[in-house]
Amino acid sequence: MDYKVREKSGYTPQIGHLVSMMEYARKTTLDAVSGLSTEQLDYLPTEKSNSIGALLLHMAAVEVGFQIEVFDGRSPNDEEKTERGAAYSLGHQGRSEINGNPLDFYLDKLVKVRQRTLAEFRLRNDKLLYEDIQWDGQPSNHFFIWFHVMEDEINHRGQIRIQRKMVE
Amino acid sequence: MDYKVREKSGYTPQIGHLVSMMEYARKTTLDAVSGLSTEQLDYLPTEKSNSIGALLLHMAAVEVGFQIEVFDGRSPNDEEKTERGAAYSLGHQGRSEINGNPLDFYLDKLVKVRQRTLAEFRLRNDKLLYEDIQWDGQPSNHFFIWFHVMEDEINHRGQIRIQRKMVE
Numbered sequence A, B: 001m002d003y004k005v006r007e008k009s010g011y012t013p014q015i016g017h018l019v020s021m022m023e024y025a026r027k028t029t030l031d032a033v034s035g036l037s038t039e040q041l042d043y044l045p046t047e048k049s050n051s052i053g054a055l056l057l058h059m060a061a062v063e064v065g066f067q068i069e070v071f072d073g074r075s076p077n078d079e080e081k082t083e084r085g086a087a088y089s090l091g092h093q094g095r096s097e098i099n100g101n102p103l104d105f106y107l108d109k110l111v112k113v114r115q116r117t118l119a120e121f122r123l124r125n126d127k128l129l130y131e132d133i134q135w136d137g138q139p140s141n142h143f144f145i146w147f148h149v150m151e152d153e154i155n156h157r158g159q160i161r162i163q164r165k166m167v168e
Helices: A013-033 A038-042 A052-070 A078-089 A091-097 A103-123 A126-130 A142-167 B013-033 B038-042 B052-070 B078-089 B091-097 B103-123 B126-130 B142-167
Strands: A132-135 A138-141 B132-135 B138-141
Touching: A013 A052, A013 A103, A013 A126, A013 A142, A013 B013, A013 B142, A038 A052, A038 A103, A038 A142, A052 A078, A052 A091, A052 A103, A052 A142, A078 A091, A126 A142, A132 A142, A138 A142, A142 B013, A142 B142, B013 B052, B013 B103, B013 B126, B013 B142, B038 B052, B038 B103, B038 B142, B052 B078, B052 B091, B052 B103, B052 B142, B078 B091, B126 B142, B132 B142, B138 B142
Parallel strands: none
Antiparallel strands: A132 A138, B132 B138
16 A cells, blocks of 8 residues: 555645545554454453454444444434444443454454545535534544544554464 | 644644643553552553553653654654663563562652643644654654554553553
């Protein structure tokens, strides 16, 4: 792949920069989990840990949540909140509900969710990124929201890397 | 602080976007280590782990390395490589050489290094970001390099967050 942050064909200039970064982040996530078994994906280093599988599902759930906020312009409804519950919250609920899945289960989810994000980005323009939105009760904008989706993924990728070392 | 990614006073437009993201990443790093004692900073959860202190020094060392590459336009010399050695490499060398320091030791280093990055950014313009450079033997550009400095920090912040839970 191309290790450049810059404009990108099919996207307006700033969205292209954002997608360049998001795609690099995703590549490193996929590298970090390549070849893991269900047992390795379920492993909990401590009783308070999140499994690698749960962290992967969390990445997808965070992205879905912000798709609803940014692209649909509303908060997730009760059904959507229930559906993403364990993956979004992690912790106890994640440990009890997210396990027994092969790697492809998580990868399929990540791919499917990302496809919508990229499709929406191709339909929009840079103006979208500078629209204001509240984040964590503070003034923010959509550019920050998508940066945050990526930086949350990178944060958890770092955790996955050390947890992987414990199961290999 | 302002949770927006956008142009920033004192910087050209794209550098402003980059600095917005780098400042948020740094804030979260500082939050993640706030109030830690020397003992907590030195703690090694496993014999192959990197301490939180070593991860902080690593962040500063990575940034210094790319300051030399990007702002000075050269590779680090032998003296510079020796100086950053343990922090850059982490692992065994980091575990044996980086310990016994209070939090302020690491924070001072991070602040001092970041001051140079921001000062250089204020002197440059967006053209700098689109200049090509090799990264990991592959075609890259300076925008990617500074994104990478930030994403490496976020990756390690994720690790710091779980290691912190083990020492509290």
